[in-house]
Amino acid sequence: MRELSLAQYAEKYRDSLTPPEGDYMLSESEPSDFPLPKRAPVTHKYSYGRALVIAGSRGYSGAPALAANACERSGAGLTRLLVPESIYSVAALKVDGAVVTPLEEAAAGAIPEVLTYLQTASACVIGPGLGAGDGVSALVRAVVRNAACPLILDADALTVCAGEPALLRQCRAPLLLTPHEGEFRRLGGDLSEGRLKGALQFTREYPALTLILKGYGTLVCRGGDVIVNPTGCPAMAKGGAGDVLCGILCALLAQGFEPGFAARCGVWLHGRAGDLCAGELGEYSVTPSDLIRRLPQAFMTLQRQKEKL
Secondary structure (H helix, E strand, C coil): EEEHHHHHHHHHHHCCCCCCCCCCCCEECCHCCCCCCCCCCCCCCCCCCHHHEEECCCCHHHHHHHHHHHEEEEEEECECCCEEEEEEHHHHHEEEECCEEEEEECCCHHHHHHHHHCCCCCCEEECCCCCHHHHHHHHHHHHHHCCCEEECCCCCHCCCCEEEEEEEHCCCCCCCEECCCCHHHHCCCCCCCCHHHHHHHHHHHCCCEEEEECCCCEEECCCCCCEEEECHHHHHHHCCCHHHHHHHHHHHCCCCCHHHHHHHHHHHHHHHHHHHHHHHHHCCCCCCCHHHHHHHHHHEEEEEHCCCC
C-alpha cells in the first residue's frame, strides 16, 4: 500500500479537505498488496468454503443471480443461493452453477431454514434485492444475531439496520457493510465534511465492523485505517454493480481470507474488472454481467503478483 497525504487524497479523489480529527492511516491499494496464493493440487470444493447468498424478492431476480454468479467466479467452493419460492424458477435459470434453494415466500416463515444453512456457511451475504417489510426485517435481525461466519450486509439489509442501528453492535461475527452514499447517510453517516471524515467518524462509532463506502475512490475503513481503492470507472455506475461486489467479497471470505484483506482485495478486483470492461466495451455499454465475465483477467493480474515474489 502507498501512504497518501491528505492533500494528495483530496486532489486525486476530489474529496473535502476537512482534516479528520485524531490519528489515522490513509493509504492507497496497489496490486502488489494482494498476491493470491496458488491452490494446492490435492483439494476439493469444500476446501474453498461454503458461500451463502440470501437475496431476492418478487420482481427482483437479477440481484441474487448477479451476486451468486460473481461469488462462483471469484473462487468459492460451493455457493448456495436462497431465494423466495416465487422467483426460484427464474433465478435458477440465471445462475450458472450455484445451488438455488427456494424458501417459504413469507420472509419471517423462512427464518428457521435460513438459520440451518447459516450454521454451515463459511461466509454469508444478505440484502441484494431482498425487499422490505416486517418479515424481511425479522429475517435480517435473525441472520445478524446468529451468524458465526463473516457477514456482508448490503442493499435492503442496510435499510433494516438504518431503522435499527443497534443491530450493528449485536453481530458476533466479522461484519462488512457495503453502502453507497445514500445508504451511508441513512445509516447515520455524515458526509457534510467529506467522505474521508464521514467514514472515519462512522467506524470510530462502530469499531468492530469494516465499512466499504462505495463511489469514486471507494474507501475501506476499519478503525483508524483507511484504504482508498484506485480501480474502477464511470462504466460501473449502473444498477447491479454492487451485487457483483457482494458476490466477490463473499467468495473471498468463504475461502478464509482475513476480512480486511477480503474487503480491500474484493474492491480492487471489482474495480479492475470495470476498467477492463471499459477498455473493451466503452463507458456506456458495460453491464453487471460484463463485470463478472472480466473477473478472470482481474484475478490473473493478482496471481501474477504472487509469481513475482
